[in-house]
Amino acid sequence: MAEFALTSMTSHRLKSIVLLLNYWEYPTKVIQKKLSSWLQQGSPQVATFIPWQAAESDISHSLHHFLQLVAENNFQVSLIVTPELGLHYPHSGFPKDLVSRADNLASDSESNTFVVHFPPNTFVLPSLLAPELMKRYALFLGRIESVLEGFFRTHPQMREAVQVCVSGSLWKYYRGLLPTQEGLAFLRLAQEETLASSTYFRSAGVRAFAGDCGDRSRQALLHYRSRLETLLHQREFNSATPSEKRGGSGGENRWKSKPFEEASGKWLAQQAENGFRQRTLHSLTRKNKDLQVQELEIYTPEVDPLLTYARLLQGVLQGAGPHFQTLSHLLDAAGAGLSMGAGSQPISSWVHWTAIGGFQELRESERCFLFLKSLLLACGRGGGVFLDEAVWSGFSDSFRQRAEGVAALLQQKKLQLRRQALYFLPHLWSRSSLLWEELQRTLGVQAAVLSQPEELSFQGEASLLIVDGETILTQELLEKLLAWVKGGHSRVLVLPRSPFFTELARKELEAIFLEAQGVEINLGFHFSLYALGQGRLLLMDPFETLPGEQEPFAVLKRFLQVALSLAGITPRCSLDLPYLEQMVFHAPGEHDWVLFILNPRAEGCLAHLTFSEPVLASDLGARCAQTTTAHSEASASHQGAPSVNTKEAKPCELFALEVPAFGVLPLQIASMEDHCFSQHLLGLPPPLGDGKSPEKDTLFSLPTHFRPTRGLSSWS
Amino acid sequence: MELVYDWRSFHRFFPQVLPLKAGGQGEEGAASAQQASASSAASASTIIFLLVSGNKVLAAWGGDAAIRAQRLATVPEWWAQYPRQRFQVLECAQVDRLLQQLLVLPNFVQQRQASEDWLLAQPLEKARWRRGGGGGSTCRQHFLLQFLQSRFQVFLPKQYGIFLCLTPYPGSIGFQCESGFFLWIQQGRVEKFFIPELDSLSLEKKKTPENVVRFLAQKYALPVQGLFVAEKHWKDWSAQPVSLLLWRAISRLLKKHPETLVPAQWRLRVLFAWSRLWA
Numbered sequence: 005m006a007e008f009a010l011t012s013m014t015s016h017r018l019k020s021i022v023l024l025l026n027y028w029e030y031p032t033k034v035i036q037k038k039l040s041s042w043l044q045q046g047s048p049q050v051a052t053f054i055p056w057q058a059a060e061s062d063i064s065h066s067l068h069h070f071l072q073l074v075a076e077n078n079f080q081v082s083l084i085v086t087p088e089l090g091l092h093y094p095h096s097g098f099p100k101d102l103v104s105r106a107d108n109l110a111s112d113s114e115s116n117t118f119v120v121h122f123p124p125n126t127f128v129l130p131s132l133l134a135p136e137l138m139k140r141y142a143l144f145l146g147r148i149e150s151v152l153e154g155f156f157r158t159h160p161q162m163r164e165a166v167q168v169c170v171s172g173s174l175w176k177y178y179r180g181l182l183p184t185q186e187g188l189a190f191l192r193l194a195q196e197e198t199l200a201s202s203t204y205f206r207s208a209g210v211r212a213f214a215g216d217c218g219d220r221s222r223q224a225l226l227h228y229r230s231r232l233e234t235l236l237h238q239r240e241f242n243s244a245t246p247s248e249k250r251g252g253s254g255g256e257n258r259w260k261s262k263p264f265e266e267a268s269g270k271w272l273a274q275q276a277e278n279g280f281r282q283r284t285l286h287s288l289t290r291k292n293k294d295l296q297v298q299e300l301e302i303y304t305p306e307v308d309p310l311l312t313y314a315r316l317l318q319g320v321l322q323g324a325g326p327h328f329q330t331l332s333h334l335l336d337a338a339g340a341g342l343s344m345g346a347g348s349q350p351i352s353s354w355v356h357w358t359a360i361g362g363f364q365e366l367r368e369s370e371r372c373f374l375f376l377k378s379l380l381l382a383c384g385r386g387g388g389v390f391l392d393e394a395v396w397s398g399f400s401d402s403f404r405q406r407a408e409g410v411a412a413l414l415q416q417k418k419l420q421l422r423r424q425a426l427y428f429l430p431h432l433w434s435r436s437s438l439l440w441e442e443l444q445r446t447l448g449v450q451a452a453v454l455s456q457p458e459e460l461s462f463q464g465e466a467s468l469l470i471v472d473g474e475t476i477l478t479q480e481l482l483e484k485l486l487a488w489v490k491g492g493h494s495r496v497l498v499l500p501r502s503p504f505f506t507e508l509a510r511k512e513l514e515a516i517f518l519e520a521q522g523v524e525i526n527l528g529f530h531f532s533l534y535a536l537g538q539g540r541l542l543l544m545d546p547f548e549t550l551p552g553e554q555e556p557f558a559v560l561k562r563f564l565q566v567a568l569s570l571a572g573i574t575p576r577c578s579l580d581l582p583y584l585e586q587m588v589f590h591a592p593g594e595h596d597w598v599l600f601i602l603n604p605r606a607e608g609c610l611a612h613l614t615f616s617e618p619v620l621a622s623d624l625g626a627r628c629a630q631t632t633t634a635h636s637e638a639s640a641s642h643q644g645a646p647s648v649n650t651k652e653a654k655p656c657e658l659f660a661l662e663v664p665a666f667g668v669l670p671l672q673i674a675s676m677e678d679h680c681f682s683q684h685l686l687g688l689p690p691p692l693g694d695g696k697s698p699e700k701d702t703l704f705s706l707p708t709h710f711r712p713t714r715g716l717s718s719w720s
Numbered sequence: 721m722e723l724v725y726d727w728r729s730f731h732r733f734f735p736q737v738l739p740l741k742a743g744g745q746g747e748e749g750a751a752s753a754q755q756a757s758a759s760s761a762a763s764a765s766t767i768i769f770l771l772v773s774g775n776k777v778l779a780a781w782g783g784d785a786a787i788r789a790q791r792l793a794t795v796p797e798w799w800a801q802y803p804r805q806r807f808q809v810l811e812c813a814q815v816d817r818l819l820q821q822l823l824v825l826p827n828f829v830q831q832r833q834a835s836e837d838w839l840l841a842q843p844l845e846k847a848r849w850r851r852g853g854g855g856g857s858t859c860r861q862h863f864l865l866q867f868l869q870s871r872f873q874v875f876l877p878k879q880y881g882i883f884l885c886l887t888p889y890p891g892s893i894g895f896q897c898e899s900g901f902f903l904w905i906q907q908g909r910v911e912k913f914f915i916p917e918l919d920s921l922s923l924e925k926k927k928t929p930e931n932v933v934r935f936l937a938q939k940y941a942l943p944v945q946g947l948f949v950a951e952k953h954w955k956d957w958s959a960q961p962v963s964l965l966l967w968r969a970i971s972r973l974l975k976k977h978p979e980t981l982v983p984a985q986w987r988l989r990v991l992f993a994w995s996r997l998w999a
Contacts, residue, residue, distance in 0.1 A: 031917060094725055094827075119819045124725035126819070136987040181816070270876050313771055313815060316835050318779055365736075394728075475879060 018049070018082060018167075018298070019520045020411035023396055025050040027070035029092060035070060038393070039077040051072070051082040051169070051390055053098025056144050059151075068146075071155045084169045084296070085148055086284055087132075087141075087323040089120060089177055090304035090358045095127045095417035096120065099140065103127050108134040110178055121312045123360045129174055131219050132280050133227045153292055167296040170284050171354075172427065175277040176303065176338075176433045179217045179275040181312045197627040201358045212310050215440075228272040240506045241477055258503075267474045270431035272387075272456050275360055277432075297352045302390065305334040305378075306361030306397035310539045315362070327629050331363070331375065332604050336585075338437075339381035340444060340453050345646035350462040352387035355379075359392035371395075373604065373666040374637060376447065378406060380587055380668075381449060383414040384421030406625075410670070418658055419589040419598055425468040426449045428485075430475045431455060437472055442564055447573070449587050457484035465590075467492065468571035473500040473546045479508035487514070489539035496571040516541070527566065528559045540570055544674055555688070577673075580612040584663065596674040598624060598695040603663040611661050616677060618655035624670040723966075726901075733884060733901045734862045767914075768805055769839075770798060773812045787824055801881055808842055829910045833865075840937040861961045865910070872909040872991045881944040883916070883936055885929070886951040891977045897932045904940070929982040946982035967995045973977045 025038055042048070045148065059067065074081045077483040082092070090095050102108050110131035111117050118129040130137055148168075156163055194429075218709060219225075235241055239320045241259050260262065279297065311330060335355070355378035356361050363371060379389050388411065396404070413419050425447055427440045427515050430563070432455040433442075460469070469488065471477070489497040505513065520534040520541070568574070576600055579586060599621075600707040613621075654677075661667055768782040775794055782805075787865055795809055796919050811839040819837050868876075886901035897918065904912035904950045916936055925931040932945040953973060971993045978984055 029728075031919065033919075092723065092726075092728060116816070117820075119816075119823070119824070121819060121831070123727035124723075125827045126822045126825075126831045127824060167866060311820070316783065316815065316819070317769055317839065349778075360731070 011677060018051075018384075019047070020383045020415045021396075022049060022051045022082065022389055023393050023634060024052065024390060025393070026052050026092065027066055028055060032066075032069055032073070033593050035039060036077075038242075039073060039079060039689060043077055043079070047082045048078060049082075051084060051416060052090050053084045053088060053093075053097070054148060055091055055093040056087055056141070057099045058093060058098055058100060059144055059147055065151075065334065067151055068155055070499040071151075071159070071162070074165070075159045078165075079386065080165045080167070081169045083148075083171050084171060084300075084302070085145065085288070086169075086171045086173045086281075088171055088173065088302055088304065088356070088360060089307040090122065090356055093125060093126050094361055096122075098127070098130055099423055102137055102140060103130050104394060105136075107223070109685060110174075110219060110224065111221040112180055112218075113216070113220040114192070116219075118309065119181075119312065120156055120309075121315050121581045122307050129177060131221045131223050132174055133219060133221070133276060134223045134288055137282075142283075142287055145284065146691065149288055149290070150291060150293075152295065156292075164296070167298055167302050168288055169283060169298050170174060170278065170288070171300045171302040171376050173280065174272075174353075175215065175219075175280070176213075177307065177309060178219045179213070179215075179309045179433070181309050188442055201616055212308060212334050213435045215434065215436045218269075218270065218431065222268075222578070224276070227276060228269065231275065232259075240508050264476075265505065267430060267476055268473060270434050271476050273434075274431045278456070279695045284707065299349070300354050300387070301351050302354045303338045304356040304358060304361070305331050305338065306363055308334050308338075310334065311362075317641075328366055328374070329604065331366075331374055331641075335374065335377055335381060335483065339378075340447060340451065350459065353382045353385050354387045355382045355389050357389065357391040357395050359394040364395060364398065366618045368398070368400075369666040372554055373602070373668065374397065375399070376407065376410070376668045377585075377602060379411060380414070380589075381421075383411055384419065384449075384587070384589060388415070401518070402462075405619075414589075418591055418648065422450055422588045422590045423463055423466050424599070425452075425470070425568070425571070426460070426463055426466045427451065427454050428457075428469060428471045428475060429455050430472060439470060439564065440472070442557075444468065444561055446568070447575070448585065457481055457488075460488045461482065464492070467494060468496045468498070468567060468573055470498040470567070471500060473502050473504075475500075475502075475504060477502075477509045479506060479512055482509045486536065486541075490537040491539075492568075493538050494572050495539040496542060497536075497539065498544060498567055501543055501545050502546045503506055525566075527562050529563070542570070544672075574616055576616050578614050581609055584609070594645050596672060599673055600664055601661065601667075601669045601671065601673045603665065603667045603669075606665050608662060608664045608667070611663050613659040613661055615657050615659075615673070618657050618672040620655050621659055623676075624698060722914050722917055724914055725829075727828055728914045729901055729915050730829065733886075733954075734865060767800065768802060768807050770795060770807060770809045771812060771815065772809055778812065784919060795992065808839070810839075810842065825914070826911065829865075829913065856930045861962070863957060863960075863966055866962055867904075867911070867992070867995055869908045870995065872995065875987065875991060876905075876908075877943050878907055879942060879971055881940055881942045882932055883944055883946045885932075885946065885948045886954055889947050889950065890950040890953065891979055892950070897926050897929065900932070902936065902940075904942070927981070933982050945985065945988065947980060948980055967992065 006448075023042065025035065027035060030038070039050070039354060054067065071081070087097060089096050094100065095103050108119050108130045110129045119362070120127055120129060132138070132141075152166065152168070155166075175387070187431065209361070235256060237258055242257065259268065285297060285299070288297060311334075314327070314330070320660075339353075357375065361373070375389065375391075375395075382388055391661040399407070425443055427437070427443060429437075429440075430433060432453060435453060440451075441455065452463070452466075453636060454463070469485065471485065475481075482505075485497055485499075489495045499513075516536070517534065519535060523533045525531055525533060529544055529545055534541040534543070576597075579601070583603075583605060587602070587603065589598040589600065601611065601613075661669070661671075738933055752982070769781040769782060770777050772795060777795060777798065780792075780798065792801060795807070798807065818835060821838075822834055823829045825834055832960075867880075880906060882903040883900050883902065884999060885897050888966050890992075899915065902912075902914055902916045903910055916939070918932065921932065921935055925935070929948050936942075937944040957966060957970065971989070973981055974989050974992060981988060
């Protein structure tokens with residue numbers, strides 16, 4: 005992994021909103037025209053997907069011509085080489101002969117193939133573990149490499165301007181079209197509980213990423229088996245547990261037994277995904293060590309398997325196609341795990357909106373909402389949005405300006421999405437755990453999933469880490485987890501009492517138990533609490549083993565509350581309307597934070613916000629707008645933070661807020677200690693004069709009682 | 721590089737025709753139970769599609785946003801909630817089989833057409849549940865696509881091309897044909913659809929419809945029929961349901977502006993005129 009980290013450095017950084025200019029979609033003349041017009045608009049950066057088939061059959065050297073045009077116009081270009089879905093190309097760019105052969109197709113455990121019903125044609129997902137496919141893929145990458153080499157020979161100055169993007173490819177789409185049994189079971193539970201009122205569950209017919217995800221085709225199983233054999237030869241998986249020794253199991257390796265099959269399947273699926281990415285990186289940089297490569301994770305909500313049936317009915321029935329609520333739900337679900345990565349750099353997360361998948365057919369207000377939501381989710385984690393020019397030009401000028409404004413704030417790291425709790429999974433895209441669902445419901449986008457321990461180093465803000473019950477815990481993984489919990493103040497690590505500890509990991513844990521003082525706690529079920537440096541370790545029984553009379557959902561919620569309070573995580577703000585969504589961003593080095601409130605409904609509402617402490621709150625949208633005006637007027641006298649109401653503000657815990665339909669409201673929040681708003685977010689010059697604190701913003705700070713507020717500007 | 725299945729352009733030239741106004745999308749989040757029952761009365765003529773697995777309802781679609789917001793677990797619950805509406809209950813396994821059948825078709829136009837045909841051929845739920853009464857399709861097809869697949873196809877070649885070019889106004893001359901759209905028809909089915917490359921034609925020749933059509937016929941070795949229709953007329957016709965009035969309007973325009981058809985084909989004009997009899 006380390007050897008590829010060196011090549012992953014980038015000379016140019018992708019902007020947060022990148023327009024796609026697919027060279028294979030347009031004639032050269034049109035490309036030239038588009039590049040010229042974009043250059044005039046001051047956005048000299050484009051991205052293009054390179055469909056596999058297009059590269060293989062490129063007898064007219066259109067990729068080379070495209071790169072020449074890019075060079076002539078002084079553009080920076082990102083070439084997305086890994087196969088992705090949602091491309092306006094037959095079979096999404098896969099060679100037809102490869103996806104027509106049954107041997108090359110991916111399937112689930114019941115041998116059902118994964119059908120992608122999306123323009124320009126319906127096809128079946130191939131298996132990225134099929135030997136024939138991988139052989140051709142290596143040739144395709146070699147071809148790309150040689151095209152780039154030839155281009156750099158004639159345009160050496162473009163080495164810095166051309167970047168190759170390696171994305172996560174198809175792995176997240178290896179999912180069935182139906183909800184899994186776990187998904188349905190949870191929906192039933194959720195409906196019985198108060199959760200039924202939550203839009204999270206109501207909005208979509210089924211939940212995305214709930215249940216098993218992965219390729220279980222014959223080729224994939226063969227690959228997993230050979231990988232497992234290699235792993236089982238390691239000493240760690242060969243040592244017997246004390247019970248096995250006592251029982252004299254005769255050298256039978258427990259990792260080969262049935263109960264471990266599913267867990268190891270998920271683990272190996274994740275390893276296969278990581279391996280594919282590494283192989284792609286290796287192939288691209290084998291000869292050309294200076295090639296600029298960036299690792300990304302791209303998600304195209306419009307192609308998600310959840311929308312397949314809806315798309316099938318689309319032609320017959322109005323409104324059956326990809327509709328707003330499902331797309332919004334998919335963003336939530338995918339956003340929890342998009343910014344995943346291992347190695348020396350985090351992998352940035354990107355959302356891709358196509359011009360052919362139904363997004364364009366939504367109303368403008370809905371499109372604006374989804375676009376902003378995807379921008380906040382992806383950009384808040386170092387990524388952004390790839391979108392077709394037609395989608396971008398479909399927005400109004402004022403909206404585009406606002407979107408670019410928020411993207412700039414996020415890209416300059418003036419705002420970062422705050423992740424408070426993490427959930428460690430054996431496979432990133434299989435999230436069938438009730439505990440994870442409840443964690444996400446409680447914290448929203450402040451909770452994230454991860455599957456690589458290396459990612460912990462990029463999540464410094466988090467104070468709670470829950471390890472899934474199906475995770476295979478090796479000594480190395482346990483050491484990394486323990487190092488994380490010891491490395492920060494009041495961090496909490498939750499480990500399951502599962503049979504998936506290797507013997508070495510178990511011994512390591514027992515050594516800790518001998519050193520640390522443990523406390524047994526009974527909250528309807530048992531868990532142990534240990535102090536580890538400044539952090540804490542919780543060892544819990546799996547919820548599936550609860551006695552029959554226990555309500556698993558109630559117990560689970562109780563346990564989560566304990567874990568959250570131990571980690572010092574309390575929701576900073578709660579909303580009385582459950583369907584409203586909130587995202588908390590913080591400004592590094594500043595005390596104040598930004599709360600985005602999103603209303604996914606078609607009508608406005610009056611929401612009541614309750615903060616955990618008295619705060620000052622201000623409409624960031626209005627403040628930014630006023631700042632722009634102030635700057636344009638080139639006013640010599642700085643008047644402090646702009647405010648609509650100039651009355652002296654007092655910190656307050658309760659606020660009322662009018663949220664318009666499909667509104668995205670950015671609120672800047674300053675806690676009582678700060679007592680003033682930072683100018684950091686607005687890019688204002690420091691206060692002049694005697695250094696007194698600037699005038700406080702009292703836009704909707706209503707100190708004594710609730711009152712509806714007016715004048716807050718929605719960003720959508 | 722020509723895209724053989726240029727769906728984006730296809731969608732621009734043949735916009736999806738929906739049975740109802742597309743205004744209700746996205747309002748499901750706001751739908752309450754009361755709204756749902758109110759809207760059920762308002763849109764009783766629409767069909768509710770239920771996707772079921774065993775006796776569980778997994779998803780529902782209807783003409784109304786409120787319908788999609790409903791969370792009813794079983795088919796009888798749906799019937800009770802919407803007593804006046806007709807239902808089409810689809811087993812997941814059936815739909816999966818349909819998806820597999822679509823794989824043999826080459827492109828999304830044919831695949832969508834086949835799925836619509838299949839869905840509309842499915843019987844509605846038992847008569848006793850058909851309280852709303854009436855029948856008929858909820859689907860509306862584009863008039864030209866419907867014509868290409870109609871019984872008149874026997875009078876047309878087995879394989880041919882249609883070059884569709886939208887002009888600024890009827891009978892306009894001297895415009896560039898570069899943004900015209902090509903449909904490759906084989907036995908009445910749209911086999912390929914793309915914007916053809918005309919780079920090898922001189923600017924002067926591009927301004928003459930006859931030259932462009934001749935060039936395309938030579939390039940693809942197909943008989944090609946050019947349709948040079950004013951953009952305004954095309955949009956109007958595309959938005960209308962296929963009817964006697966529509967075909968009458970088309971025939972009238974062809975009579976008034978014979979340059980719409982390149983080459984001028986009396987046979988095609990007659991077929992268009994006859995189409996109104998079967999509309």
